[in-house]
Amino acid sequence: MIQMTLIQIDNYGPWTVTPAPRAEADLQILQSELYADLQRQFAAKGGLVFFTRFDNMLAITNNVDMEDHRRIQKSIGNRYPITVSMGVAAAETPYEAQRDATAALQNYGGAQSEERKEVLAIDGLVNKEDSFVQIAHIDINGITDSLTDIIPAYDTSFIVNRVQHFLMKKLIEKGSLVFFIGGDNFMSPCNGLSPEGLLKIVEEIEDETNIALKAGIGKAPTAEKAANLADLALEEIRGGVTYDLVHVMNKK
Amino acid sequence: MIQMTLIQIDNYGPWTVTPAPRAEADLQILQSELYADLQRQFAAKGGLVFFTRFDNMLAITNNVDMEDHRRIQKSIGNRYPITVSMGVAAAETPYEAQRDATAALQNYGGAQSEERKEVLAIDGLVNKEDSFVQIAHIDINGITDSLTDIIPAYDTSFIVNRVQHFLMKKLIEKGSLVFFIGGDNFMSPCNGLSPEGLLKIVEEIEDETNIALKAGIGKAPTAEKAANLADLALEEIRGGVTYDLVHVMNKK
Amino acid sequence: MIQMTLIQIDNYGPWTVTPAPRAEADLQILQSELYADLQRQFAAKGGLVFFTRFDNMLAITNNVDMEDHRRIQKSIGNRYPITVSMGVAAAETPYEAQRDATAALQNYGGAQSEERKEVLAIDGLVNKEDSFVQIAHIDINGITDSLTDIIPAYDTSFIVNRVQHFLMKKLIEKGSLVFFIGGDNFMSPCNGLSPEGLLKIVEEIEDETNIALKAGIGKAPTAEKAANLADLALEEIRGGVTYDLVHVMNKK
């Protein structure tokens, strides 16, 4: 089972314009430092956070317990002008886990409620024996030579965004999520997805967009280890160890 | 004229996997802190950076001169394990500015060249009299009540991404760019775009996606001031001062 | 027993002047961000880091195991232009623990050795049952009214430094350490020191410098908890719960 946490900034929309709109540069710094900060704290326990919308972040949190969540929440409250609420749930697929985590938090009030503050809403936590995370690290082939070094930077980012859009659309049907992690890279929490299932999607996207992808899949008890195995699988594709476009590595 | 800078991490792809793939959490922290850091430094001169692909960032840099660019570049080189190269250009539209900034940098070698390091490639800088930035701050109406508080967090982010995709596709034809800035917000450097032109796009997107948008437009000599005016225009729409979905504010 | 870790930047002196002296502002940012970063990571496991010399930091690390140290070390190596080595030891007093931690690291080569890199030298770790940390939080009485609001800022900081110097001199004889933690505050890892011993020192300092101090003492299995209890003890003195200038709180 995969455990996911929704991290939501409390009443953030109104705050950004009170008493007057705050400088966008400051909001950008605040958001990205908050994300980096949460990442560091969840990573210390083997978790992995995705920036998602920045005001709403989704994280894989197998091995991160209730006390850890509380400590992180308090630490943010002590150092930022805003606070965060969290919802946590565990399920067979990432889609279900984030859905239940969201619902758990929604129960306590809206994102712009003035009362809801530093809520920790736990629908369920994974225990050690059932902890299982499957992650696919999906990457565009040779983006540097074919795009980055040739066409304008914005056009490349437009293509990357388009690929993301296709990936999201196709993977959500399998209960899998897709997050952009920078460059030409996507990370997909995908418990329950078969390598063949992913390969089919990769092939469809190549047909529709003319962009060739490759994907390493890792399976392990924590996001940290699963992501690392996915990276190693990707390197084996890059290194020619395998001809498959989707390659799996399990924790030995 | 708008001045744009492309900031590119030198030879970053290979670095992320040398000697072995680096922990994804560390890369995420590195990327978002680098972005926050650049933002703070460009903002000190009235500029505004967009995270774009994180390994390639685009910035509006009117009022940021050559010496400023150099100082920022050196400061990053002193504090990170990586270095950055930059391309700078000025043009009538944001699309052209980023295109020429990219080309200026590409001239010096590829993003994964082992020789190219800390290059500053200046195609052109805007002088004070010609400095002009137009920014639209585009926002989804009532996302909190209609999406965030009701449906799963991932589904909301999927819709936001879809809106971004439509915006990018339509605005690029006008020479305007679109960047996601978190939440349900987009910022569009859009010199040359008329309010009517933007309104038409907003209406088309509502037709196609059923998502209602609003947009504040600001015009000023720097990105900082233009963004601030765009925010104020957006607040006037929110406050009911105007019934228009696209509202403009000029620097007095 | 208290466990302490010495964190030393590898070959830092030469790096600061290669190829030419790096901007002091950049070094200051690098050093304080590195410190904040380490603090966050050690704190996630109940540890506490003191900035000490910035290029050499001492930390109380009960409950932080070998794997944690490794992860932190790697994470720093992935995100900074420098690497860190560490020495770890456990002993009855903080003085002995840092002495043995230092010696363990010194065995592997000098601070400016070109070969020594990312060493983790473990002399010993505390096990759960023996884990015990005693911390005194020492504070100047009424510094705001008597100094900060009246005399020049530099003069106040001079007095604070003088108090620190006296505290260090007197406490080292008891096997206790003293670190400046900002404002008018000092934190003293002080396993083995009696409240009466500390009171005597506080009284001597008042005689010699005319500065009145108070101190809360906390005792617990981790630095985090001991520091928290010390803070609570200090608040009880502030609140008039006790007339003693040195007040102790134990973990219930």
Next chain:
Amino acid sequence: MIQMTLIQIDNYGPWTVTPAPRAEADLQILQSELYADLQRQFAAKGGLVFFTRFDNMLAITNNVDMEDHRRIQKSIGNRYPITVSMGVAAAETPYEAQRDATAALQNYGGAQSEERKEVLAIDGLVNKEDSFVQIAHIDINGITDSLTDIIPAYDTSFIVNRVQHFLMKKLIEKGSLVFFIGGDNFMSPCNGLSPEGLLKIVEEIEDETNIALKAGIGKAPTAEKAANLADLALEEIRGGVTYDLVHVMNKK
């Protein structure tokens, strides 16, 4: 003339214990990130900040005007749970400048006043023609071989603190300030101090403490450039270009 700014966290003492004492690790992170943040922003204009007490920081701010101060103040207020007030003054010596900057701020209320918030109290600013900063970068000879690599880390830091104490005591009489900048390094804003005056102090300290120092002095219109020249002067001593223990470099 040298321009100095006192940066003071508003009502910080009470905040640290409201509603209950905040985790010391969080306060340490907050303080050092705030310092790094201010450093980056002042450095963008050629200024240099010293951490001093962390809740009260002194900065050399020649070339940083009123608008810059305001922007920095607002930017901090947008991203931290606390706000900062500032006092600014210019004078012939650093001591006088910080004294007048402190007095300017004290006029507006105490450091723990509940009313005083985000005050900018300007006693005076330096104009371009009169802008002059003299900085000495003072360093211990061969600390690595003689202390760091041989004795316990705490003992070395005790000696460094002792040297700082002597330096502060002797330099304040000349109207010069001394700040610890990490390692075995001190930076002294010292307009008006002659090289011979500093040499005498260096020699006295060697007599009294047996610690040999060297010092590079830089003179320039901004702190950034003066510090850089001081570093270069220090390197010339290290490189054997001069036998003097105090060596001066002027801006060409």
